[in-house]
Amino acid sequence: xxxxxxxxxxxxxxxxxxxxxxxxxxxxxxxxxxxxxxxxxxxxxxxxxxxxxxxxxxxxxxxxxxxxxxxxxxxxxxxxxxxxxxxxxxxxxxxxxxxxxxxxxxxxxxxxxxxxxxxxxxxxxxxxxxxxxxxxxxxxxxxxxxxxxxxxxxxxxxxxxxxxxxxxxxxxxxxxxxxxxxxxxxxxxxxxxxxxxxxxxxxxxxxxxxxxxxxxxxxxxxxxxxxxxxxxxxxxxxxxxxxxxxxxxxxxxxxxxxxxxxxxxxxxxxxxxxxxxxxxxxxxxxxxxxxxxxxxxxxxxxxxxxxxxxxxxxxxxxxxxxxxxxxxxxxxxxxxxxxxxxxxxxxx
DNA sequence: AAGTCGGGGTT
DNA sequence: AACCCAGACTT
Numbered sequence: 001x002x003x004x005x006x007x008x009x010x011x012x013x014x015x016x017x018x019x020x021x022x023x024x025x026x027x028x029x030x031x032x033x034x035x036x037x038x039x040x041x042x043x044x045x046x047x048x049x050x051x052x053x054x055x056x057x058x059x060x061x062x063x064x065x066x067x068x069x070x071x072x073x074x075x076x077x078x079x080x081x082x083x084x085x086x087x088x089x090x091x092x093x094x095x096x097x098x099x100x101x102x103x104x105x106x107x108x109x110x111x112x113x114x115x116x117x118x119x120x121x122x123x124x125x126x127x128x129x130x131x132x133x134x135x136x137x138x139x140x141x142x143x144x145x146x147x148x149x150x151x152x153x154x155x156x157x158x159x160x161x162x163x164x165x166x167x168x169x170x171x172x173x174x175x176x177x178x179x180x181x182x183x184x185x186x187x188x189x190x191x192x193x194x195x196x197x198x199x200x201x202x203x204x205x206x207x208x209x210x211x212x213x214x215x216x217x218x219x220x221x222x223x224x225x226x227x228x229x230x231x232x233x234x235x236x237x238x239x240x241x242x243x244x245x246x247x248x249x250x251x252x253x254x255x256x257x258x259x260x261x262x263x264x265x266x267x268x269x270x271x272x273x274x275x276x277x278x279x280x281x282x283x284x285x286x287x288x289x290x291x292x293x294x295x296x297x298x299x300x301x302x303x304x305x306x307x308x309x310x311x312x313x314x315x316x317x318x319x320x321x322x323x324x325x326x327x328x329x330x331x332x333x334x335x336x337x338x339x340x341x342x343x344x345x346x347x348x
Numbered sequence: 349a350a351g352t353c354g355g356g357g358t359t
Numbered sequence: 360a361a362c363c364c365a366g367a368c369t370t
Contacts, residue, residue: 036365043356043364077354080368114367134365154349181365190363191359218362222351250353299354338355351370359362 003144004169004176006199010187011179016041019048021178026125027058027100030107033117034085038078041185047076058100061086062093070253070335077338083253084112102126115161123173131164132177133157136184141167142216143188146205150219222301229306230260230271231340232280235289236313239325242334250299255334257308258323265294265305285314292347297339308343 015021018041020032031051035044050072055061061069066086073082088110092100101107102125107118119130133141138151141160149156169176187194195207206212234241234257241258245251260276268291271277289310297304319325326334336344 033365038354038364038366040357040364075355077356078366080353081366084367112367116366120365132365135363136365139363178365185365221362252353297355301352301354349370352368353366355364357363359360 003167003200003203007179007183008169008172008176010183010199011175014186015178015182018045019052020124024125025100026102026121028052029121029124030100030113030117031055031085033120034081034112035076037081037117039076044076047073055089057098058089058093059098061089066253067334071333074254074335075338075341079251079253081112087111088113102128104128104130120177123177125174127172127174129168129170129173130177131161131168131173132181133161133164134181134184136181136188137164138184139190139216140180140184140188143193143206143212144200144204146209146211146215148211148215148217150217152218224299224301224303227302227304228262228265229304229339230262230266230277231256231306231308231343232258232260232277233308233310234258234281234286234313234319235311235328236325238327240328240331241319241323241325242331243323250302251337253335254337256336256340258319271309280320281311286311287314290347292343295339295343297342304339306339306343308347 020029023029032044032048035047035051054072055064064086066083069082069086070079073079076082091110101110102122104118104122107113107121108115113121116132116134119132122128123130123132138160141163142148142151145163147159149159151157151160164180187198193212195201195204195212198204198207201207204212206215232241242255243258245254245256258280260271260274260280262271262274266274268288289312290308291310292308295306295308297306
């Protein structure tokens with residue numbers, strides 16, 4: 001029995017019931033695929049339900065405000081996915097109305113859709129014969145073939161894409177693609193894969209050569225950098241100052257507070273002398289309401305050490321135009337990074 | 349080709 | 360602490 005047949009049989013017996021497997025609507029499939037990029041199914045599932053309910057068609061998503069989209073995405077990370085998703089909804093709705101594309105050649109041109117996602121949508125929605133290669137498939141194929149070529153290099157991507165295309169079941173590419181990913185995720189999982197009860201065991205090169213635990217090979221990722229954030233929660237008669245984060249840094253399009261970043265931790269006396277701090281407060285007097293402990297927040301390439309300084313203004317001060325002021329009760333309408341919501345949950 | 353972009357689960 | 364996740368984009 002060949003690879004595709006074995007995978008198909010395994011999938012019939014082991015598949016999970018997932019909502020995006022019950023539709024052929026390319027829009028809903030696209031929604032699920034964007035949400036699932038670099039994200040575990042269990043983590044993405046509640047977000048999929050929220051987006052599918054709140055934005056049932058591409059027109060609904062295209063009509064939404066960016067703040068609404070970001071708010072619904074809040075907490076999921078990699079926020080460029082949400083911004084690109086929103087942009088693509090507008091593009092599609094403008095150019096094609098409600099008919100979301102389902103062909104690879106059209107999909108690949110859209111923002112936020114790369115080779116994996118275009119293959120996934122076109123195979124699931126239109127049964128186009130495009131083989132998906134996600135993290136699960138890389139692992140499965142690397143082990144099955146025994147190939148130790150690094151999966152995060154151009155050569156590796158080329159090699160495994162060709163292998164996946166070769167193994168693709170062209171009679172049923174959509175189900176085949178679902179099956180290989182599910183197999184990689186659950187049977188051929190990263191740690192402690194179920195090799196002793198694996199239907200592919202007899203043909204698995206890594207198992208034969210005793211190197212399952214060594215595959216797949218990934219070249220090393222760069223170290224993270226440390227950053228020190230001093231967040232100013234500036235209150236002025238029930239209003240609080242917010243900052244919308246721009247391009248060139250983390251958390252673009254989310255909101256936080258006026259920020260003084262320093263190259264090293266600073267104490268109270270040190271912070272209040274900094275030019276960046278005084279520029280925000282001008283000469284206005286303020287009361288220091290509270291100073292938090294240092295919170296550590298870990299991202300993929302950064303570790304952020306954050307302190308929150310709650311200040312109450314004595315008398316009115318018009319903030320710089322880059323900041324907005326909102327009633328504290330209205331803050332829930334804005335999307336914040338996890339670091340901020342964690343602090344607010346524990347301190348308000 | 350290398351760097352960047354989150355947050356959470358697992359080992 | 361290191362690795363990984365239904366990757367894509369920028370430089």
